[in-house]
Amino acid sequence: MSLQDATETWLDAHYPDLVAWRRHMHAHPELGRQEFATTQFVASHLADAGLNPKVLPGGTGLTCDFGPEHGPRIALRADMDALPMAERTGAPYASVVPNVTHACGHDAHTSILLGTALALASVPELPVGVRLIFQAAEELMPGGAIDAIAAGALSGVSRIFALHCDPRLAVGKVAVRPGPITSAADQLEVTLHSPGGHTSRPHLTGDLVYGIGTLITGVPGILSRRIDPRNSTVMVWGAVNSGTAANAIPQTGTLAGTIRTASRDTWETLEDIVHEAITSLLAPLNIDHSVQYRRGVPPVVNEEISTRIVTHAIEAIGPDVLCDTRQSGGGEDFSWYLEEVPGAMARLGVWSGRGPQLDLHQPTFDLDERAMAVGVRFLVNVVDQAAQF
Secondary structure: OOHHHHHHHHHHHHHHHHHHHHHHHHHOOOOOOOOHHHHHHHHHHHHHOOOOOEEOOOOOOEEEEEOOOOOOEEEEEEEOOOEOOOOOOOOOOOOOOOOOEOOOOHHHHHHHHHHHHHHHHOOOOOOOEEEEEEEOOOOOOOOHHHHHHHOOOOOOOOEEEEEEEEEEEEOOOEEOOOEEOOOEEEEEEEEEEOOOEEOOOHHHOOOHHHHHHHHHHHHHHHHHHHOOHHHOOEEEEEEEEEOOOOOEEOOEEEEEEEEEEOOHHHHHHHHHHHHHHHHHHHHHHOOEEEEEEEEEEOOOEEOHHHHHHHHHHHHOOOOOOEEOOOOOOOOOOHHHHHOOOOEEEEEEEEEOOOOOOOOOOOOOOOOOOOHHHHHHHHHHHHHHHHOOO
């Protein structure tokens, strides 16, 4: 029996389980590095199928090897953590945890990889060794991928693959592109200090709110002039806080935001440029400052041969499944794995084809669960195709 035939047999019998797993995880989400119950949920199902999952240090995340022990071994990765936000889908399986929800599709990623594992486990002999990586803390910076790599998750792995929900694609579609498919993403927080004073005498102090305004417009402006615009670099402030009285210049204030770039080379230079820009803008204003610059993740760069494997795996699902996609401005810590071994990430269509295309990280985000069967077929086909390269 071929891998594809075994997968269809498994899906015919277990598709309701696939949906039930996803809905269970959706209703019981856990934040990054707190995915203890999710880890045990996955581990118990793998163990029940005769596999040998190994929980990573810290108790969140796990790996599981099966298939031939000699020869190449590929890794399939899924992320498990949720987001710190309230859900507003109104679904019967909505989160029961206050202010925590799976608004990025990680519940589907985990269920798809679990289904893939059990479908593959039903085959007497696999063409290539497989390592499952169920990863914690993808939503945190710099991300749980670093923890997994440090724990040996890539030891002996020749290639790694993953998929990510994409609400811009209709269910039944899977997209890939060679080269960068996501962007680098860093976080920035600036704290300002001033003697404070009366708003009638700003010349006797450091006008801190004016300084904040200068940074709000000045830092993105300087970046737009210092960095090649073809590299798609964008800096956006997300939080600004200072002051309580209309007639008092405050003594402290903070700004926080993100900086994203499509270029890995640019990512290497961003921190120095940002520090220089902030210092220069505040220098004439008698305002002290400190900068916390948190480097996040580099872009996910799909390697050429791995992209060919993914392309063939998508084409094997059926005609008209493969589609193109553009590089995203979002960050994904799958990129850390690709700093170590070649690999590729695909995008899984989860839009029903009707109604609005709700974006990831929105409190109303949900997905068409038919996409999960497509995801299982895709990952099984990746295993089949990887053995031919």
